[in-house]
Amino acid sequence: MTDFDIIIIGGGMAGASLGAEVAPHARVLILEMEDVAGYHATGRSVSFWEESYGGPQVQPLTSASGPLLTTPDPDFADTGFLTPRGALHIGRAEDRAVRDDFIRAFSGSGVRFEALEGIDVARRIPGLRSAWTLGLAEPSTADIDVAALHAAYLRRFARHGGTMWNAARLIAARHDTQGWHVETTAGSCRCATLVDAAGAWADDVARLCGVAPLGIAPLQRTVVQLRVDANVPADMPVVMDLNGSFYFKPIGGRCLWLSPHDEEPSPPCDAAPEELAVAIAIDRLEQVVDWPIVAVERKWAGLRSFAPDRRPVYGRDSAQPHFFWFAGQGGFGIQTAPAAALIGAALLLDHAPAAAVSTIDAEAYSPRRFHALPLVSAANAG
Template sequence: MKKYDVAIIGAGIAGASIASEIGAHRSVLLLEAEDQPGYHATGRSAAFWTETYGGPLVQPLTSASRDFLENPPREFSETSFLSKRGAINISRDEEAHLAEKFVADFADSEVAMEFWNPDQMRALLPNLKEGWSNAVYEPDCCDIDVAALHAAYLKDAKRKSVDLRCRSRVVQIERLGDGWAIEAGDQHFHSDILINASGAWADEIAAMAAIMPVGIQPYARNIVQIETDPPSSPNRPLVVGLDGSFYFKPEAGGNYWISPHDEIPDVPSDVAPDELSVATAIDRFEAVLDVEVKKVTRKWAGLRSFAPDRLPVIGFDPDDHGFFWFAGQGGFGIQTAPAAAQLAKSLFLKEPPNPGLEKIDAVRYGPARFH
């Protein structure tokens, strides 16, 4: 039974980022059930960074992650993970109140946003149909190179001697004195502390360790890639419905990524695309832009896992300080990864937070709020 200071369950963006942060301070085992890390939620991201995504209580983590993503430490990456996109949040003629509420929700933040009139909207969306006259523009919205970010975290963790074990699904966890006995795959390990970064499986892992689950629910989100006539222009902005019913993003090659912004309750699994959701995505897209959808070129689904209050769960379990939660990151886990992992590191090592994180209320994200 090989022994470690820490065992992290899950090597998606959550597990990889916290492994990178604490790898230089503890001996770390990183367990991944699949053949390769990031197979589930991380590998199926819509790949954008926008400060308003997730709401005003998630925004501080997103904003605090920007500098790292834009200008990462040279030893971590020689290139930025962000590229400018811009986002237009829109609503129908009769829904001006949605735009007003959207801006009001972030009034206490420093998020850059502007009310736009129809002429400004059509300058960037020349195919916009009639009936859409309210818009809030976010100039700082960016695309994220998710694969590069995840790979950089894994590479940095390896450089810090983190032991990554793929094809190692956890099948048993047992409290053993002051530590944990873990059976994963056909191997046995021991760790002093367990970090639950298992995404959709977070409550299952907690129950396996005899820890009270916090109510993390996986939801399926469908994304469709379509080819249109006229084709998309890759420099166009992300477009988000202020009523929460769609978003779409132009891609290179003349395609769009579109989503009905659906949340279908599911169980932890390798979720497949839902045909009704695919049809809904196309229908809602065609209600916004006057373009012809020629064909679906790709479709996929991923699980986004939320705690009951839709905030991340970060910190030691109040009933067992050998169990650390790093889960419930919904659809914002990529864009908040740097700040969330740095915050988790400070809580885990019981040290002051990094500069820039001092004003973030860590208690707000702690698991004790569910007890």
């Protein structure tokens, strides 16, 4: 039986980033149930970094991650992971209060917005239908190279002596005076601390370890790749509905990625798109722009997992301090990965937080907060 200091369950962006930060200081194993890490949520991202995404409670993590993604340490990557794009939140005349509330929610955060009206909105989106007269530009938004970021974390993890077992599904784990005894489909191992970075499977992993689940719920998000008969600038901003019913992003070659911004409750699984969600997405796009649709080239779905209050969960379990939660990162887990990993590593290793995250209140993301809250569905929270 192989011994480790820390075993991380899950090799997606969460597990890979945390593993890369703790591997220089401990013997670490990542258990990944798939043949290839990043198969689920990490591999299905629409790939943009947006400071306001996830709301004011998540924004400090995203903002702190921005410089780390733009100018990473030379020993981590040779180049940055962000490419400027910008975002444009749009609405109709009756959405003015929604826009005002959106701006107010981020007051004092440092996130920069520019309110737009009429022709200034239409100028940025060719073929925009006349009803869409309100805009809110968020210029800091950027494309993020998810695959390169995930690969960089895995390389750093391996370079610092980290071990990874692919196709290693957790069967059971029990804790006694000698630590955790972990059984997987790839063999047995032991460790002092077990980390749950299993995304949609986070609560299932907790149950297998004899730890009470937190109510982390997977919600399905659908994405469609369309080819249209219109001259859509490849560098056009990500376009989002102020009311959260769609977003789309050009990817070049008259193609775009489109989502109906759906959040359908789902069991943990290899998510597949529903035809109804695809049809809804297309219908919503056609209400926004006059771009004739030539073909649906691809469609896919991913699971975004939320805690009941829609904040991520970083920290030791209240009842079992040798079990560490690093989950509930919703659709913002990739764009917050650098800051989240630094916070998680500091908590896990009992180190002082890195300078980049030293002003972030990690207690806001602690699992301890759930002992004072009633359990509600993530689909109905926030």
